[in-house]
Amino acid sequence: MRKRKSGTPFEIAVMDIQKLIDPNSIVSHDEKIIDKYGHPRQFDVVIRGELGGRKLLGVIECKDWKAKVDLPVVDAFITKMRDINANFGMIFSNSGFTSRAIEKCVENDIGVKSLLQNDTLSTKVKIMYHVYMKCYDWRNFKVRMFGTGSANWDPETTINDMFINGQNLLEWFQHHLDSMPNLEIEGPYEKEVKFSSPQVVQARGHSVVVERLVFMATRVMQLKHTDTDIKGDGIFDWGENSMSFPENWTIEMRVPDDPSQWEDYDGPIREGFDIRFGVTAIQYNKEHPPLKIEEL
Known part of the structure; x- marks a missing residue:
């Protein structure tokens, strides 16, 4: 034999x-x-x-x-x-x-x-690729109120302190931003909400009657990068520094899903993968969608 x-x-x-x-x-x-x-x-x-x-x-x-x-x-x-x-x-x-x-x-x-x-286990060589991520982050949440009559208001009040019918305004605005199409917008953003009838905004023991609200936030982009290895049934060409795969191929690439594990980067994007990944600055309860304030 x-x-x-x-x-x-x-x-x-x-x-x-x-x-x-x-x-x-x-x-x-x-x-x-x-x-x-x-x-x-x-x-x-x-x-x-x-x-x-x-x-x-x-x-x-x-x-x-x-x-x-x-x-x-x-x-x-x-x-x-x-x-x-x-x-x-x-x-x-x-x-x-x-x-x-x-x-x-x-x-x-x-x-x-x-x-x-x-x-x-059967592959000793690791093919490393440099991966980039555009990390979009919403910051500087604010709201302007428009109504009639005078208001006794705490000057330290923020959007996080404000409620309508028990619904936190920041959570509503955050839900609105999260449901927007994944556009690569940067800079200031405004969303106006007009009520069909006046609504009472409560905050820190005070209240005010409003007819409309203008929500504001700023979206910033931070470029980040990391290295990852590629797995899949294919061939890596060392001379050309490229990969080829059969028809209907699949590859596996593991990257950290937590943006804090990526390094900030401000240089040019070299050849490789460009991953766009959006994150928000403040978390909210996604299992219980907030009240539809815009329908009040």
Whole structure:
């Protein structure tokens, strides 16, 4: 019985992904091809396909090692590949490549790639992406009251102290802001509410009759950033610093959902993901929507 190589599961995973990316090709595993000198040469994965009616032969070397692939592996693979007149070649490493190995591969049009898998236990290499977040925050909540007659009012009163029919005005305004479309607006915002009949606003033991209210707040944006690793069934290209995935692919990217865990950032946005995430300055009870003040 033939002894199973330690890297076989990794090689089969590479083969399966290649089949998904190019379903019209014929992909085989652990195949020997006779070179121009009449010697059998073993390849971990062999790809046969066509381009413009011309048959193409591609070969892949798979290294499921703890260490990065270095120059000797690249030199040996280039020689072996040329001896069978392969049209293209790729080296897959589960632990990445040294910089000089990448340079040699790029010079010789050899793909340097790593397999991305959902099973993190079988993937040593982590592909890190820099992720940006536009964090929108509502601040400076205020309200103006318009009515008739005089009012005895505590000058320290804020919108958080004010109620209509037992409903806190800040909670109503916060609910209104939260239900707005996720627009990328910044700066001052106003919302006017006109009542069909005068309403009594109560605060700190005082009350005043109003006919309309104008709510005000300011929306500010803070750019933040963090790093995250990518998981998914696909391939990362070290030479191009890019990823490719089969049709109907999915990827998993974990990022902190608490904006306080992200770092503030004021520089240019580099290539990567741009995530827009809105937060509000004051929390309210979302399970019990506030009274519809605008319908009073």
